[in-house]
Structure formats: structure tokens, C-alpha cells
Amino acid sequence: xxxxxxxxxxxxxxxxxxxxxxxxxxxxxxxxxxxxxxxxxxxxxxxxxxxxxxxxxxxxxxxxxxxxxxxxxxxxxxxxxxxxxxxxxxxxxxxxxxxxxxxxxxxxx
Amino acid sequence: xxxxxxxxxxxxxxxxxxxxxxxxxxxxxxxxxxxxxxxxxxxxxxxxxxxxxxxxxxxxxxxxxxxxxxxxxxxxxxxxxxxxxxxxxxxxxxxxxxxxxxxxxxxxxxxxxx
Numbered sequence: 001x002x003x004x005x006x007x008x009x010x011x012x013x014x015x016x017x018x019x020x021x022x023x024x025x026x027x028x029x030x031x032x033x034x035x036x037x038x039x040x041x042x043x044x045x046x047x048x049x050x051x052x053x054x055x056x057x058x059x060x061x062x063x064x065x066x067x068x069x070x071x072x073x074x075x076x077x078x079x080x081x082x083x084x085x086x087x088x089x090x091x092x093x094x095x096x097x098x099x100x101x102x103x104x105x106x107x108x109x
Numbered sequence: 110x111x112x113x114x115x116x117x118x119x120x121x122x123x124x125x126x127x128x129x130x131x132x133x134x135x136x137x138x139x140x141x142x143x144x145x146x147x148x149x150x151x152x153x154x155x156x157x158x159x160x161x162x163x164x165x166x167x168x169x170x171x172x173x174x175x176x177x178x179x180x181x182x183x184x185x186x187x188x189x190x191x192x193x194x195x196x197x198x199x200x201x202x203x204x205x206x207x208x209x210x211x212x213x214x215x216x217x218x219x220x221x222x223x
Contacts, residue, residue, distance in 0.1 A: 008149065032210050043199055043214030044152070088151050092210055095140065095159050096167065101151040 006100030019076040023089035030091040115215035132200030141183040
């Protein structure tokens with residue numbers, strides 16, 4: 001079983017829709033949870049970061065962590081074509097940062 | 110600040126050749142990482158380092174070697190290149206500490222082994 005599981009998609013939604021992206025993990029040692037966004041041919045950039053169960057909001061983005069279920073989510077409200085990218089969940093334990101496969105998201109104008 | 114700089118940006122190797130991917134950062138970050146990203150896939154951790162002289166294996170270390178003689182540089186060595194090592198390689202760095210988890214990435218090295 002992989003430590004971090006993420007559906008690679010692709011996921012296509014119309015502009016303005018709410019997007020839900022998810023990851024599950026198997027190792028309870030993971031302490032910190034992140035979402036990175038990667039545009040084509042670029043390095044990933046940090047979007048959201050949290051270390052506790054619950055919700056964290058930043059503008060149109062909400063990160064949710066449920067440690068009891070080993071499940072994390074990223075919600076994007078009022079999605080825009082510029083949100084089209086690959087979204088990677090990432091988790092850290094000890095000094096390692098482990099990434100999911102990434103979900104390719106397409107926002108249709 | 111230039112951030113994280115990777116060289117070269119592109120390289121084609123023949124099977125069995127060796128090469129070193131260079132990575133340098135000017136942010137005085139202790140922690141540095143090497144990832145590979147296969148087409149349509151996420152990032153897989155190859156090696157990481159928490160400071161000069163200290164390195165450790167990640168998820169997929171076989172076929173690679175690293176060294177960390179300075180805080181700034183973290184080169185990745187490929188010995189006896191194989192087609193399975195065709196990938197995009199990203200170097201990243203961050204500050205130490207429990208709340209400084211943001212990784213700063215380089216622009217990547219696209220490597221093809223033919």
C-alpha cells in the first residue's frame with residue numbers, strides 16, 4: 001500500500017463550480033499536510049499548509065484534514081480557468097516530504 | 110536571490126553513461142531534496158539532506174548517489190544511466206523547523222536516457 005494515495009484524474013469542471021480534491025494516507029506518523037499547485041513544465045508551488053485536523057481557509061481555497069480517517073481535502077470555490085493545473089497533496093514525517101500522484105484539473109470556460 | 114538553481118535544463122544520455130545534476134540554493138536553507146517526476150505522475154523522493162555532510166535515502170534511491178559538502182550545493186549523480194531514469198528531476202530546499210515546511214523548487218532538469 002502506498003503511503004499517499006491521490007486520484008490522478010483528469011477532473012474537468014465548468015467555471016464557477018466548487019472543486020473537491022482529495023488524498024488518503026496510510027502512515028499515522030505524517031504530521032503536516034500541504035497542497036501544491038503545478039503548472040505545466042514548472043516546479044510545484046505551495047498553495048496551502050496545515051498541521052492539525054479541521055479546516056483552514058485562504059481566499060477561495062479551503063484545506064481540510066481529518067486525521068482520524070487519514071483523509072485530506074482541498075476545496076476551490078468559484079473556480080477559474082486560471083486554476084487549471086495539477087494539484088499535488090504532500091505530507092511530511094520526520095524530515096521527509098512525500099507527495100501524492102497529483103490530480104490534473106481542467107476548468108472549462 | 111536566485112532561489113534554487115538547477116543545471117542543466119535538458120540532457121540526453123546514452124544507456125550506461127553517467128552524469129551529475131547540479132543544484133544550488135542561495136537562501137541558506139539547511140534542508141535539500143531531490144525528486145523525480147515521471148510523465149503524468151507525482152513527485153517521488155530520491156534523496157534528501159538536512160545539512161552539510163548528512164544525506165539519507167528517500168523512496169526511490171536506487172541508481173543514484175548524492176553528496177552534500179556545502180550548505181548551498183546538493184548534486185545528484187547518476188551512474189550507469191538506464192531508460193527507467195528518463196524523467197524530470199526537481200531539486201528543492203526549505204528551512205528547518207516544524208512550521209517551515211514550504212519547499213522552494215528549482216525549474217527542473219528534463220533527462221532522457223536512450
